[in-house]
Amino acid sequence: MPFGRKDKDQSSESGALQASVDQLSSMSLVSLAVDIVAKAFTGPPASDPDDPPWPDPYGRGPSPYDVCNWLYIPHDEDFDASTPLGRTLYAMVSEALQLLEHTSILRSHLAFGYQGRLADAHITFVLTRYGASIRDAGTVEKTLSAGTTPT
Numbered sequence: 001m002p003f004g005r006k007d008k009d010q011s012s013e014s015g016a017l018q019a020s021v022d023q024l025s026s027m028s029l030v031s032l033a034v035d036i037v038a039k040a041f042t043g044p045p046a047s048d049p050d051d052p053p054w055p056d057p058y059g060r061g062p063s064p065y066d067v068c069n070w071l072y073i074p075h076d077e078d079f080d081a082s083t084p085l086g087r088t089l090y091a092m093v094s095e096a097l098q099l100l101e102h103t104s105i106l107r108s109h110l111a112f113g114y115q116g117r118l119a120d121a122h123i124t125f126v127l128t129r130y131g132a133s134i135r136d137a138g139t140v141e142k143t144l145s146a147g148t149t150p151t
Contacts (some may be wrong), residue, residue, distance in 0.1 A: 017085045020072040024092050030144045033096040037105065037140050039071045041127045054127070055135075061109060061126035064094040097125050103144055105131035 024032055040062055043053045049060045052070050062070070068089050069079035081090045100106040106125040113120050127135070134143050 016074050016077060017080075017083070017089065021085050021088050021092075024072065024089065029096060029099055030141060032092060033099045033144055034141045036067060036071070036093070036096050037100065037131075037135055040067055041106075041131070042135060055132070057127050057129050057132055059126070061106070061124040063111070063122050063124050064090055064097055065122075066124075067093050067097065099144065100131070101125065104128055105134055105140065105143065 027035070040052050041055050043055060045055055045059065046052060050066075052062065052066075054061050065079065065081060068081070068086075072089060072093070073079045079089075080086045097106060101108055105128060107128050109124045109126050111122055111124045134140055
């Protein structure tokens with residue numbers, strides 16, 4: 001069984017994953033980044049720090065995998081980044097997170113820990129204080145569009 005996948009009917013997950021890829025493919029990079037800020041970094045923090053949203057500049061931030069799994073896949077499924085559609089969704093989300101980082105709305109953070117005796121490290125993204133002010137002013141799209149970023 002691939003990492004991050006529950007034992008279930010693959011066809012239903014493929015349909016949900018395909019729908020997410022189709023939806024996000026039709027969005028501009030700026031629109032996807034705005035959508036991620038609205039869904040992942042806006043609102044009161046969840047009671048579980050692993051759940052969205054992650055609005056605290058001093059708190060935990062999601063990895064691209066977390067964003068894909070929590071925001072763009074139904075909650076009764078797990079995201080599988082080992083499939084072609086999974087890699088496509090992961091790449092689109094990663095690119096939007098990178099755009100948010102390049103405009104200083106998010107900052108990257110290397111999260112390091114252990115799973116048993118094995119070390120685990122991955123990049124997470126945390127809202128900056130500047131990003132919180134942009135979000136609170138409702139100017140995320142304007143800020144992203146004002147730069148020389150691709151759409």
